[in-house]
Amino acid sequence: MxxxxxxxxxxxxxxxxxxxxxxxxxxxxxxxxxxxxxxxFANAGQVSFGYCSPWAAPGIPMKAMKWLFMQHAPLILRPKFDAAMLSWLVKMLSHCTSERYAINKSRMLRLADYSRIALAQVRAETGISYNGGMRGTLQLFRTQQQLDASAKDVKALAADAIPYEVLDRDGCVRSEPALAHVREKIVGGLLTPKDETGDCFxxxxxxxxxxxxxxxxxxxxxxxxxxxxxxxxxxxxxxxxxxxxxxxxxxxxxxxxxxxxxxxxxxxxxPVYPVKGYSLTVPITDASRAPRSTVMDESYKIAITRLGDRIRVGGMAEISGYTNDLGQARRRTLEHSVTDLFPAGDVAKATFWSGLRPMTPDxxxxxxxxxxxxxxxxxxxxxxxxxxxxxxxxxxxxxxxxxxxxxxxxxxxxxxxx
Incomplete structure (x- = not known):
């Protein structure tokens, strides 16, 4: 054909x-x-077969209201007269129930786990090289409330037989040794060890x-x-x-x-709408303070990923239509997250980028x-x-x-x- x-x-x-x-x-x-x-071009670099969840989740509407007033908010909404935006937001909110979350999460995990197998086969067929790593994703919790809320994700992972580990503070440091310098800032984490990293470009x-x-x-x-x-x-x-x-x-x-x-x-x-994300690519100057794999800072919904001699810092969700401007406030949020946990590079020399993610409401x-x-x-x-x-x-x-x-x-x- x-x-x-x-x-x-x-x-x-x-x-x-x-x-x-x-x-x-x-x-x-x-x-x-x-x-x-x-x-x-410059996404977060995480290949997250286990850390794979719909944005539409129970409690998100209330969290979203709080995020709108945070200095380093993971969600930014720029409302405008746009029927497509309004329709998408209404549909997304309709999926913020426990029942829909469980269905959507299971569906996403099924596809993601299949993709893990397919990616391994592509590597075997081609010998392709792309700064790949296989040390997992550590979802990092700064508060006990975040750690407790991860129970719904643990339940979904267990139901689909996706490997995971719930870690205390010491466990997080064993997984990512550079966190020893900031151990007082974290309470625990959720490790999905089958996750990978790599330069998508x-x-x-x-x-x-x-x-x-x-x-x-x-x-x-x-x-x-x-x-x-x-x-x-x-x-x-x-x-x-x-x-x-x-x-x-x-x-x-x-x-x-x-x-x-x-x-x-x-x-x-x-029902696809652009949700803009941002990233920084930071040259590493002190490898002892850098992550080994991907760390997901749950407070800011920012992924911090090791890509060879660089750190890729990516995240946030800005609903603002088909705009690709680079707001300096977003850069400051990325810089804050990475320097607070992994002050391993020169953020002044970092490359700043944004891209429009095609998001469905579920x-x-x-x-x-x-x-x-x-x-x-x-x-x-x-x-x-x-x-x-x-x-x-x-x-x-x-x-x-x-x-x-x-x-x-x-x-x-x-x-x-x-």
């Missing part, structure tokens, strides 16, 4: 690789000049090069203007800004936050077919695109190929919102 993949971020490139491995003739189209130059570019050698055609600096859909509601290809039709038997939309805008003319109602990505024959979606991964990309790519490759996926994917498709 001829398959077009729209987007060359981590999700698009892993999709193209899996489709090529399945024997398809694949073309990837992107408006950028190369792969992973938007949301995949390096991985995506390396895999794109491998996919190219497999025969995948990458078309950059090209804007996709519209789908080519025949009267019987079957996709036939796409039309680009070069005024030519690229024909295909199937099209996979992996445009991230821009997917709902692209799909709107075709009555594909995709936290789970949208993977599967649409009402238009031959049109598939692989988007809406939120903060977990790097984590879920390889598993999502395997699922979509199976669906495009007419095979039954190795995991239950029926509740991943857009039909769950019908």
């Amino acid at each position: 001829k398959v077009i993949v729209l987007g060359s971020g981590i999700v698009g490139v892993t999709t193209a690789y899996q489709l090529a491995m399945a024997g398809h003739e694949v073309t990837v189209i992107d408006r950028q000049q190369g792969p992973a130059l938007e949301t995949s 390096k991985f995506t570019n390396a895999l794109a090069a491998i996919a190219d050698r497999l025969g995948v055609r990458f078309v950059y600096n090209t804007v996709v203007k519209r789908l080519d859909v025949e009267a019987g509601r079957r996709v036939r290809g796409v039309v680009t800004d070069r005024e030519r039709i690229i024909s295909a038997d199937a099209v996979v939309v992996a445009f991230g936050s821009y997917s709902p805008l692209f799909l709107k003319p075709y009555d594909v109602k995709l 936290g789970t990505p949208v993977i599967g077919p649409t009402q238009i024959a031959g049109l598939f979606l692989n988007t809406g991964h939120g903060t977990l695109g790097w984590t879920m990309s390889t598993g999502s790519a395997r699922v979509i490759s199976d669906l495009v190929s007419g095979r039954k996926p190795e995991i239950d994917a029926t509740d991943l498709a857009i039909a769950r919102y019908a």
